Amino acid sequence: MPRLLEPTLLWDGDRFQRGRRLRIGDDGRIAAVGSPEELPGDPERLAGALVPGLVDAHSHAFQFALRGRAERFGRVRGSFWSWRDAMYDLVESLDADRCHELSLASFSEMVAHGVTAVGEFHYVRHDDAGDHRLDDAVVLAAEDAGIRLVKLVTCYQTSDIGRPLVGAQHRFDTVSVDDYLRRLDAVQARLDGPLQSVGVVAHSVRAVAIEDIVRLHRASLERGLPFHIHVEEVLGEIESCQAAHGCTPMRLLLDHGVVAPNVVAVHCTHSRPEDLRDYAAAGGRVCLCPVTEGNLGDGIADLPTMRECGIPLSVGTDLNSRTDLLEELRWLEYVQRVARRKRGVIVDPDGDTGPELLRIGTEGGAGALGLEAGRLEVGAHADLVLVDHAHPSLAGVEDEALAAALVFSAAAGVVDRVIIGGEDA
Ligand SMILES: [Zn+2]
Incomplete structure (x- = not known):
């Protein structure tokens, strides 16, 4: 089943962005990443920061x-x-x-x-x-x-x-x-x-x-x-x-x-x-x-x-x-x-x-591992992790500091949801 996701924040490989959507195709791979105008429809809204698995x-x-x-x-x-x-x-x-x-x-x-x-x-x-x-x-x-x-x-x-x-x-x-x-x-x-x-x-x-x-x-x-x-x-x-x-x-x-x-x-x-x-x-x-x-x-x-x-x-x-x-x-x-x-x-x-x-x-x-994964880009496997950016261990962290806070400060409980091959794990 194709899915359209709209997380609060989305990792583009360099930084977290707001107002981005991600479409998953029937093949379990990322079919598109874009703005709501580029990817219209009724998305699954995900409260959190979406990063590659x-x-x-x-x-x-x-x-x-x-x-x-x-x-x-x-x-x-x-x-x-x-x-x-x-x-x-x-x-x-x-x-x-x-x-x-x-x-x-x-x-x-x-x-x-x-x-x-x-x-x-x-x-x-x-x-x-x-x-x-x-x-x-x-x-x-x-x-x-x-x-x-x-x-x-x-x-x-x-x-x-x-x-x-x-x-x-x-x-x-x-x-x-x-x-x-x-x-x-x-x-x-x-x-x-x-x-x-x-x-x-x-x-x-x-x-x-x-x-x-x-x-x-x-x-x-x-x-x-x-x-x-x-x-x-x-x-x-x-x-x-x-x-x-x-x-x-x-x-x-x-x-x-x-x-x-x-x-x-x-x-x-x-x-x-x-x-x-x-x-x-x-x-x-x-x-x-x-x-x-x-x-x-x-x-x-x-x-x-x-x-x-x-x-x-x-x-x-x-x-x-x-x-x-x-x-x-x-x-x-x-x-x-x-x-x-x-x-x-x-x-x-x-x-x-x-x-x-x-x-x-x-x-x-x-x-x-020779996998087409690890980036939120078209053609990659839809292996995704939703991080609870409101988790107490990340409280008050600004968008531009989130990647560093995730590595250095996040508790194990920040992982809210995991999607592998387009399906919820
Ligand atoms: Zn070993």
Whole structure:
């Protein structure tokens, strides 16, 4: 059913405007945006500020189960690696029902926080190669939550460069690239509905040999799909790569031509400025997960260099200890302020930080997942969020300050209504 909406305020990508209408077509996409004169008719009047849905570019939904766990520390300091042990215990016990339950918990909470699309980086597979029960559990959970899903099907073959899988990692095993590609096609064929698509993933240079990463990336280009990979989240990965290949993981990807506009490097916590510059020149994207990087004590990414060389950024909730993308955007800027004793690290040419952060959470995420979304413009998916601009946490905020207030001050309860693919979620 076509719909004509008239919100109090509408985000045009740069600022909030009053007196604008938005028409949604039968195909669930935005058909028109204009004034009441340009779009006559009897609209649904929405009290609030209409923004594009937030896009979570990197999630491992099942890790919802780790909330409150892995947060007790003995005499030995906790780290990414001690957290990973707790995650592997969870993996050992994961069956399809539990996977569905945990994925639904993550996805439902995302929608409540105004997240309309998620890139689910799914790397736990099943006990035998022909079985898609865990894939189906994730897809069903997304359908149940009503969220748009880009299922990032993950290739995972080694525990470290040239080393066999150990323990729980056997549940990630994708055997070979040929086997992976068959599985990717099978997963894609099993998707139905306009809210679902797939992407290609090599877990990391630790988990997939570089020759296979090259093949996987080529397959993603041939299929017109996004390609995601964890890059340089922890120093151990860089040390392994230096020992095996004599260079950093990002340099390894660059040297093998595995960088293009469809490539999303997740984290890049310890990436070197010279690598980032070459990565930017080749068109690569970066997804940061500031709440997770804080939780795991990973470190602080070189965001000033990423910004300076124009790398398109997005954010993800990763381990889903929180699923609030506005909080991710807040942390993205605050971590840099604390580390560099400087305010306004992520700013647009006018020196404005709120609109730029909001664009990272919407347009940036859509770009990372290869979705036509993240902007209120003709042809984009009608994935929309109505923000209650009269919410107590936004009381008295003027229109021109609303984007910044939304990122830095809004309580989670400001999301009043969520529309995905033109339908109320
Ligand atoms: Zn991750």
